[in-house]
Amino acid sequence: MVSPPGPPPRRQFLGLLPLPERRYLTEALRTETVGGVLLLVAAVAALIWANAWPGSYQQAVHHEIGPSGPLHLHLPLEAWAKDGLLTLFFFVAGIELKREFVAGELRTPSAALLPVMAAVCGVALPAVVFALANSGPGGHPAGWAIPTATDIAFALGVLAVVSSHLPSALRAFLLTLAVVDDLIAILIIAVFYSSGVTYWALAASVAGLVLFWYLHRHGVHGWYLFVPLALLIWALMHESGVHPTVSGVAMGLTLRCHLEDGEEHSPGEHIEHLVRPLSAGIAVPVFALFAAGVPVSGTALRQVFTQAMPLGVVLGLLVGKTVGIFGGTWLTARWTRAELNPRLRWADLFAVSVLAGIGFTVSLLISDLAFPGDQALADLAKEAVLVGSLFCAAVAVLLLKLRNRHYRRLCEEEDGEDVPDLHRRDPATG
Template identity: 80%
Template sequence: MVSPPPNDPSVETRQRRQFLGRLPLPERRFLADALRTETVGGILLLLAAVVALVWANAWPHSYESVLHYTVGPSAPLHLDLSLEAWAKDGLLTVFFFVAGIELKREFVAGELRTPSAALLPVVAAVCGVALPAIVFAVANSGAGGHPAGWAIPTATDIAFALGVLAVVSSHLPSALRAFLLTLAVVDDLIAILIIAIFYSSGIKFWALGLALAGLVLFWFLHRRGVHGWYLFVPLALVVWALMHESGVHATVAGVAMGLILRCHREGDEVQSPGEHIEHLVRPLSAGVAVPVFALFAAGVTISAAALKEVFTQAMPLGIVLGLLVGKTVGIYGGTWLAARFTRAELNPQLKWADLFALSTLAGIGFTVSLLISELAFPGNATLADRAKAAVLIGSLLCAVVATTLLKLRNRHYRQLCEEEDRDSDGDGIPDVYQQDDPHWSGRPSSAGG
């Protein structure tokens, strides 16, 4: 039977209904560049976490003294903060700034730009947040529970997940990596909303008003085409300081500035301003900001008694179950149901078991989970440390289970990756994008690919 031409509506219907299909070439190149940086950052993140654990357990007094060492001016914005607070409120703002740019780009040029493409990763992310929170709430519904920590197991850490993949040398097709990245971007948006709504207190409206005015000025200068880091960096610092003083978590300022940046190209631009700035700042976020935060946040005391508490007390057990069970079942189940409801067809080169393994990998909730552990239990270092220990153990369990599942299919993944990268004529364009098969014409496909 003769194949229909590329513009045939039936072909478009099949393309829209495919899930985890091959990425368009420009999107694949952008993804490769972004994930390369995140993978290096993930390895540094793993190293920082190990150093923090060794330091906190071998030399606890030294670790605590560095953690609580105070620097910064006290007036007028009360910025005499401990190094721990600077890492949590300052360095993580860089991380959330990049997350804001990623969100903006996904909405205007990425997988979230159309409702049909966005549906599956959005449903997966929402279910991957809701079910861990429910699992935690159930575990902490009785006497001795601590329901304030419900948001701790809801986050996905893309850098940590990619670091695990790099350490275990696991291949993963670009469609699965793209779905993981898009899922993490939506997850970050939900985490930002949770932090802004549930973990802001004692709002000072004069400071919040000035911070919003600074954001308006930031937007105006950017839209007018004004350039120069010497203008925007000082303005960003002022906005951050005002947001910190307002009582709204300071990282929200970073997200807001990231969302303001223009991420679509105009005229003959090779890169939009948002893409250019993300390219510059992402290495700082992945290679410095997040690992240093991990160094100051992951140092918890590990002992037989502490490990026993993780599996016998409601709060830490709820976190472990939320990450390992809630995340996996939420993401996998939500995606499967959404695909069934929309009649999306899975890429025939992949299996639903691959998505299950990816869902388990998404249970690694390191950076934002550690941040929320501190925000959920302010002034109670014991509970915060117990929650952090649970985050570390839950993330480790997810990493081990996901690695085992992915390794079972690693040979198949390697073959897919080799096919994706093969360039027989050396023209810089993989062969699969030059085939006559209209199914692989390089046009955007559905969610995750």
């Protein structure tokens, strides 16, 4: 008698990654970690500069440079950092997203479901928390998107400073989550924080993107061709009224990230390898230097905890992000019958969810976009971002340190698997 088939085996998530994926992840995160440390240094330098020599800082931030002409590119340094340098950051994010879709965790629906749902819930719940905090009199609902973004570089910088050994599976989950988070953030910026669209400039920018894609897909090479074209696409997008960082994501998505015959690295991976150090090591820290310089005082800190808008940002990052990411992951795992890697615990995922509440680069950007005519309100939102990120970093470090010895042992096991056993005999050769 044939016994009835049993239930299908439960799919494991946060398991050990394949060796090529671990090597790519290690290389990517190494650059992001160095960039994260530089980001921390730049943020501290901005705070010291803005509070010790406020006149000098404001003069530097508002100093205008650039050509005058029909594209209106004579801009203050703050705008060049926010609109120009951050385009490199989003360009890399676009390549990362494309790679995840064709070769990474997002290439199959079953593997993509968990990080995508975690990212979506990690964006939606902070916005809900902020909206609830700002639903009464004196609230500022325009800032609902400020606490929705995760800063992977800042999070990795915190891990580097405290010497936490996070297993590659958790790092990959955090990276994939941040990539999807960046996509949602740029969609939010494009849809909700772009105004007064100039359609001829937008159409010309899209035409430039099509040309960029056509030349790349037909094997045309040469930075001297693509860099001027990319600058023109960016300038036209800036003129159109759509935030110019959208052009960075769009150009990143046009690059080919799958391997063809005879290739060790795809063009997208090669370009990402060249541009990522510029993004993590220069563009983002310089942006932080011009964006994080907010006045810090006892009065300002009291306002963070007594006014609806900044309190909504803090609660959105600390509570909304944590509950959204952890709850979204747990519910999706239960719904899909996925099984957690037995070498990890749900407490580990909770700690990573708290760590993902560190919002810096995109949160600071949205603070300016949400309150374009009120610098005092934008500065208060930035102070709340700094306070909320500091709370998330402190809680996450405490939780991760409790398991750091176990993480160190897992990392040593992974490193051991990276080294081939030279004494093992190959069955094919005897």
